[in-house]
Structures are given as C-alpha cells and as structure tokens.
Amino acid sequence: MTVAEPAAPDSAAPVASDRGRVYPGPPFTAVPGLLRKLWFDRLAMLTDAASEYGDVVKFAMGPKTLYFFNHPDHAKHVLADKPLNYHKGLGLAEARQLMLGDGLLTSEDEIWKRQRRIIQPAFRRDRIAGFASVVTDAGQALVSRLGTQVGSTVDLSEEMTRLTMSVLGKSLLAADLSPLRMLGPAFEVAQDRAMFEMVSLGAIPLWLPLPRNLRFRKAKGQLEDAVEVLVSGRAHAGGRDGTDMLSMLSAAYADDPDARKRWRVMRDELITILLAGHETTASTLSWTWYLLSTHPEAAAAMHAEAVEVLGNRTPDHEDLARLPYTTTVIQETMRLYPPVWGLTRKSVAADMIDGYRVPAGADVMISPYTLHRHPGFWPEPNEFRPERFASSATPVANRYAYIPFGAGPRVCVGSHLGMMEATLIAAMVARDFRFELPAGARAVPEAMLSLRVRGGLPVTVRRV
Numbered sequence: 001m002t003v004a005e006p007a008a009p010d011s012a013a014p015v016a017s018d019r020g021r022v023y024p025g026p027p028f029t030a031v032p033g034l035l036r037k038l039w040f041d042r043l044a045m046l047t048d049a050a051s052e053y054g055d056v057v058k059f060a061m062g063p064k065t066l067y068f069f070n071h072p073d074h075a076k077h078v079l080a081d082k083p084l085n086y087h088k089g090l091g092l093a094e095a096r097q098l099m100l101g102d103g104l105l106t107s108e109d110e111i112w113k114r115q116r117r118i119i120q121p122a123f124r125r126d127r128i129a130g131f132a133s134v135v136t137d138a139g140q141a142l143v144s145r146l147g148t149q150v151g152s153t154v155d156l157s158e159e160m161t162r163l164t165m166s167v168l169g170k171s172l173l174a175a176d177l178s179p180l181r182m183l184g185p186a187f188e189v190a191q192d193r194a195m196f197e198m199v200s201l202g203a204i205p206l207w208l209p210l211p212r213n214l215r216f217r218k219a220k221g222q223l224e225d226a227v228e229v230l231v232s233g234r235a236h237a238g239g240r241d242g243t244d245m246l247s248m249l250s251a252a253y254a255d256d257p258d259a260r261k262r263w264r265v266m267r268d269e270l271i272t273i274l275l276a277g278h279e280t281t282a283s284t285l286s287w288t289w290y291l292l293s294t295h296p297e298a299a300a301a302m303h304a305e306a307v308e309v310l311g312n313r314t315p316d317h318e319d320l321a322r323l324p325y326t327t328t329v330i331q332e333t334m335r336l337y338p339p340v341w342g343l344t345r346k347s348v349a350a351d352m353i354d355g356y357r358v359p360a361g362a363d364v365m366i367s368p369y370t371l372h373r374h375p376g377f378w379p380e381p382n383e384f385r386p387e388r389f390a391s392s393a394t395p396v397a398n399r400y401a402y403i404p405f406g407a408g409p410r411v412c413v414g415s416h417l418g419m420m421e422a423t424l425i426a427a428m429v430a431r432d433f434r435f436e437l438p439a440g441a442r443a444v445p446e447a448m449l450s451l452r453v454r455g456g457l458p459v460t461v462r463r464v
C-alpha cells in the first residue's frame with residue numbers, strides 16, 4: 001500500500017493565549033441540525049465535521065459540548081498516554097447506569113484493575129487456541145443450516161448473532177446459551193434505551209410508562225434472569241474445568257461474606273461479557289458478508305483460498321496462519337465498519353490535546369470509524385481493498401490510524417477470540433456459499449453501542 005504523508009496538525013489554527021487554540025466547529029445556529037444528526041445519523045455528523053473542520057471539532061449543542069479529536073496522535077494521547085485522565089464517556093456512561101454496572105467495559109480505576117486481573121487469564125492465547133473447536137462446531141452447524149436454505153432468503157445478521165452467542169457461551173462460560181435466545185433482542189432493546197438516554201440528554205426519566213421504557217424494563221429483567229440461570233449453573237454444558245470465566249469470577253469472590261456484592265459483581269461482569277463478546281464479532285461478520293456480496297472478485301479469492309487450504313476438512317487454530325487473504329478481508333472490513341465506531345471518554349482533570357484546552361468533565365470522542373477513513377492515512381479511504389493489509393503492503397504510517405480493538409490499557413480483552421472466530425467462520429462459510437443482496441439494496445450502518453446493519457441483512461443463499 002502506498003501511504004500519504006500523515007496530515008500535520010493544523011498549525012494555522014488561531015491561538016488564544018493560555019486558553020489554548022480556538023476550536024473549529026459548527027456555529028450556534030447549526031445546533032438544531034446537529035441534534036437531528038446526533039439522533040438519526042451519528043456517523044454522518046462526525047464524517048461531515050471532519051471533512052469540513054479538520055482533525056479537531058468542538059460541537060457546542062446547547063447543554064452538551066462534544067470535543068471530537070480525529071488525528072491518530074490524539075487517539076494515542078487519550079487512550080494510551082493519559083488513560084487515567086479519561087474515563088468512559090457518552091453512551092457507555094448511560095449503558096453503565098442502565099445495565100452494565102461496574103463490569104469490565106465500564107468500571108474505572110481500582111475496580112477495573114482488579115476485575116481485569118481476575119478475568120484476563122480466561123483470554124490467554126493458549127486458552128483461545130483451545131476454543132477453535134467450539135468455533136468450528138458452531139461454524140459446522142451454520143453451514144448445515146445454510147445448506148438447507150439454498151435459494152431462500154436468510155437474515156445473516158440474525159444468523160451471525162446466534163452463532164457468536166453460542167460460541168461465547170460454550171467457550172468462556174462453559175454454558176449452552178441456546179435456550180436463552182431472547183438475549184440478542186434484549187440487548188438490542190437495552191442499547192436502544194442507552195442511546196436514547198444519551199441523545200435525549202437524560203431528559204426522559206425511566207419511570208415514565210412510555211413504550212421505550214416498558215420495553216427496556218422487560219429486556220433488563222430478561223438479562224438478569226439469564227444471569228441467574230448462568231450463575232446457578234443451570235446452563236452448564238459439559239467439560240467445565242474451573243478455568244472458564246464464570247468459575248474464575250466465582251472463585252475470586254467466594255470468600256466475600258456480602259452475598260449482595262457477590263451477586264452484583266457476577267451480574268455486572270456477565271451482562272458485560274455477554275454484550276461485548278457477541279455483538280462486535282457478529283457485526284464484523286455481517287459487514288464481511290455485505291462487502292463480499294458487493295465485491296465478487298474478493299468473494300471469489302476468499303473462496304479459492306478456503307478450498308485450497310482447507311479442502312474438505314474442518315479448520316483448526318493452525319489454519320489461521322494459512323488464511324492470509326481471509327484475514328485481510330476481516331481486517332479491511334473492520335477498517336470500513338469498525339464494530340466499536342466511537343470511543344467516548346470524559347476527562348477527569350483539564351488537559352491539553354495538540355494545543356487545544358480540554359476542560360475537566362469534558363465529553364471527548366475518538367472515532368475508529370472516522371480515523372479508519374482519514375484521507376491523510378488511507379488512500380481512497382472509502383474503497384474496500386483487502387490488499388492494504390497484505391504482509392507485502394506498507395503498513396499504515398501511524399498505528400493509531402487503525403484501532404478496531406481500541407488502544408492502551410482498555411484495549412479489547414477478547415481481540416484474539418474475536419479475530420479467530422471471524423476468520424475461521426468466514427473461511428468455512430465462503431468455502432461453500434456466496435450471498436446475493438436484493439437488487440439495488442445497500443446496507444446502512446446504524447451506530448448504536450456497536451455498528452449494526454440497519455434492519456438486518458437479508459440475502460439469498462447460493463452454493464458456490
């Protein structure tokens with residue numbers, strides 16, 4: 001890949017003495033339009049602002065101000081260099097209050113450190129390699145289901161959610177989640193409420209008997225029931241050896257005399273892992289199928305690799321290294337459609353980023369979606385070109401221009417599991433099938449906590 005010179009920070013921006021440089025950004029008169037975009041099209045709001053104002057944008061939206069930083073060096077500063085000064089922010093803060101509590105994704109400081117220490121061993125590389133057979137069993141079941149649907153329409157988003165939930169249960173939790181099929185829809189409702197809370201600035205209290213609130217209460221109840229089932233062991237699949245995440249958590253808190261605290265910790269951690277561990281990988285796979293259905297030459301190359309490397313056998317962990325093209329397809333998919341499109345943070349103390357003053361308590365946005373399409377780092381940024389990630393290509397000039405798994409200490413704990421799962425499943429499915437979109441259809445991203453395909457991904461299944 002040829003790489004353009006990194007865009008230099010805009011040194012022409014005016015400087016306002018010790019208060020730092022003056023932020024570019026939309027004028028006050030743009031507020032109604034911004035609020036509309038924040039609700040209907042968050043990605044367009046960020047993309048349009050980056051192309052109009054550059055790498056730093058201040059959105060002053062009435063009672064809320066959002067500081068949007070869009071240079072890889074800014075991402076490094078916030079996520080990796082000064083992580084203690086940036087707690088989790090918009091969207092996640094609401095999700096924390098509504099459902100995630102102090103799980104690994106949303107906890108801070110000492111609580112986070114302790115939880116990460118307890119949970120991290122469940123994600124060791126050798127353990128992840130051992131989960132390959134769980135992934136390929138789920139892949140086999142998916143291939144069989146698709147085999148009975150050739151010529152019919154299937155919603156691949158739904159299929160990917162079902163698959164990733166099953167893998168998550170059988171790998172990390174040693175549990176069969178198939179009786180808990182309401183989990184996917186329940187998370188959807190809960191996230192919808194969290195995003196609504198974010199964009200309505202908390203103006204609509206949860207106790208009001210509005211349909212959205214009632215749906216949320218039901219979904220939250222379902223999630224907590226699912227946790228009960230898991231904690232009580234009623235969903236255990238065989239082969240539990242005490243090293244799954246559920247056992248590690250129980251053991252870590254077994255001596256705590258406070259039963260309510262024990263329950264709370266398990267609840268928060270399990271709901272978090274159920275959400276973080278399935279949606280992101282399902283989103284990656286859904287977008288992969290969408291991009292392949294619109295790029296037949298890439299689909300053909302991936303099919304050819306799968307046939308050549310796998311033949312008729314079931315893949316294993318070692319095959320990952322033998323599927324370089326498939327890997328680049330997944331990487332390029334996560335560049336164009338990063339499942340976590342926004343890394344939101346709230347500053348603890350005032351700070352300076354690239355000469356711009358960030359006040360204490362400011363809402364800061366780093367967006368993998370816009371960084372991954374930054375024209376200063378990615379030639380033809382909106383084109384799907386898996387070759388960018390080939391081992392023979394020049395790597396991107398700044399590694400923080402590609403952060404699908406985040407960066408710094410809060411980097412994704414499940415990245416190896418997610419990558420392995422997406423790559424093996426993609427190869428197994430592409431070996432036998434291709435997918436056709438309805439004529440003229442175009443998938444539209446929906447920026448919730450993760451990047452969904454709006455309205456699902458109905459396709460016609462064809463055998464290759």
Ligand code: HEM
Pocket residue numbers: 088104105106116168172272273276277278280281284334338339340343344403404405406407409410411412413414415417418419422
């Ligand atoms: C392709 C798949 C995945 C992607 C793109 C992804 C992306 C991310 C990103 C960007 C973050 C950082 C969030 C932030 O800094 O605010 C994150 C954190 C996290 N992810 Fe993933 N993830 C994936 C798969 C998984 C899987 C499979 C699991 C678990 C089974 C998982 C569990 C978590 C957890 C628990 C955190 C919070 C870590 C912490 O703060 O210590 N993720 N993920």
